[in-house]
Amino acid sequence: MAQDIKTAFVAGATGYLGRRIVAELLSRGYEVKALVRPGSDTSGLPGSVEQIEAEATAPATLDGIMQGVDMVISALGLTRQTDRLSYMDVDYQANLNLLREAVEAGVKRFAYVHVLTRGTPASDLVAAKARFVATLQTAPLETCVIRPNGFFSDMEAILEMAKRGRVWLIGNGSVRINPIDGSDLAAAILDGLEADAKDIEIGGPQILSLDQIADLAFLALDRRSKITHLPLWVGRAALSFMKRFAPRHIWGPFEFFLTSCREDAIGPCHGERSLSHHFKSLCSDSASADMAAVTSR
Template sequence: MKTVFIAGATGYLGRHLCAEYGRRGWHVTALIRDAPRAGDLAADTLVEAEATRAETLTGLMEGADLVVSALGITRQADGLSYQDVDFQANLNLLREAERAGVERFAYVHVLNADAMRQVPLVAAKAEFVDALRASELPSTVIAPSGYFSDMGDFLAMARSGRVWLFAPGTHRINPIHGADMAAATAEATEARTDWLDVGGPETFTHCDLARLAAASLGRHVSITMLPDWMRRAVLTLLPRMTPRRLHGPAHFFLAAMSRDMVGTPFGTRRLGAYFETLST
């Protein structure tokens, strides 16, 4: 039986990754920060360590065939930055994987990262990918367009009766469910794919997302278009007016809203059904 070592295992995607690899017959070793957070995590072995501290990882990957990292932060906490976690902690994982003789290292990245390197969250991830691609260790990079869970903002706005979008509202995205993303990751690593840009089976404009959210709530919702110069102005002002833990995720969201985020279609789960589960 092959062993997969999963970092970021207690996060949204990490839990799906543990379940998917287990379903495929892998022995799943999950890296966690503290046992109480693991809950009902579908893992065969739990190992506690701080990936930001390289010395705590020593020996943990012995016998592992594959490392999959979904490690990253969306809101800074504990005084840690994107550079500390999305770059350095993943680099610590990579160096230990190299030392342990792991066969392949897979990393969950961001679609269109090269076009968003000015965003701190993306810059840290892209810097790690540069290091990963330079390593002699075979790698797989999976770059998702966005998750169903990220689309919750559209549903929250729809509940208020008004959805605010930046003009023209025609940029497209095909978000993917975490379970489908985990399956895409497993297939890519088993096929030894170098790089996969991936999204869900349906593509929406931002206006489509607003209307879908409204339909799932069964109510009329007004859509208000804001001029794009306001988005650009907010990008400039956010770092000066809000703490880093708030403006970091907002910076990424506003940057992603300005372009198409469409990956190779994968999976079967539909966003409308997901919205309906949140609407009941």
């Protein structure tokens, strides 16, 4: 089927991963259509991309937008937006709206970016994604479920804590993951799709414990590691409090992080970019920006 795919439609195209999927598709010669929300920042999308302005949570705006599309890749999901939408509204229902439109338009394949999980979904985010995957796998078209286990951008929260002087981890810090750079992930996704894979688990090139990730953050800052481990019950109590008094964009990422601290999530190794280099690049960029600000005064 891969040789029949010429036009790709990307949902979530303005996000961290979506932008990189768009770039990878273009580098491989695909025509790309990108779904963008009204008013969203599209400055990162190349001019050769056809931008389609619509709202995935509003089915009426999607009518006819996938005509001529061979493959849909959805990296659409709720992250830290501050609107009143829920994970079920976006990670499940909005993707379901896209799937229905794809089936109606005769799209050949629908690929969805899920997360790498083990066992029963333990967060609202993963539960919504898993519900969509269950529906997707019964759809009357070719499907592919993509399961990365963490982006470098997710690990930046640990670097930010290190900048403030201390990293707080839930658990004993021994849980292991192998997060992946967004561009490496996009390449691995396209490799899998071009090989007609149905289900892809993807991790980065280095398997690291949470303690080791924290150490890399302090190393990039040239500081001594200061890590505090909190028992799981403290994390659960904090989450319960957040869910009662804080908005979803505060407790949602914390809930996902809390569940990630409970067991290893190691995917097959892909890519070449290291988390250490990513942290050092961020620190270097930050230092350069600070110096520019000083010299411009």
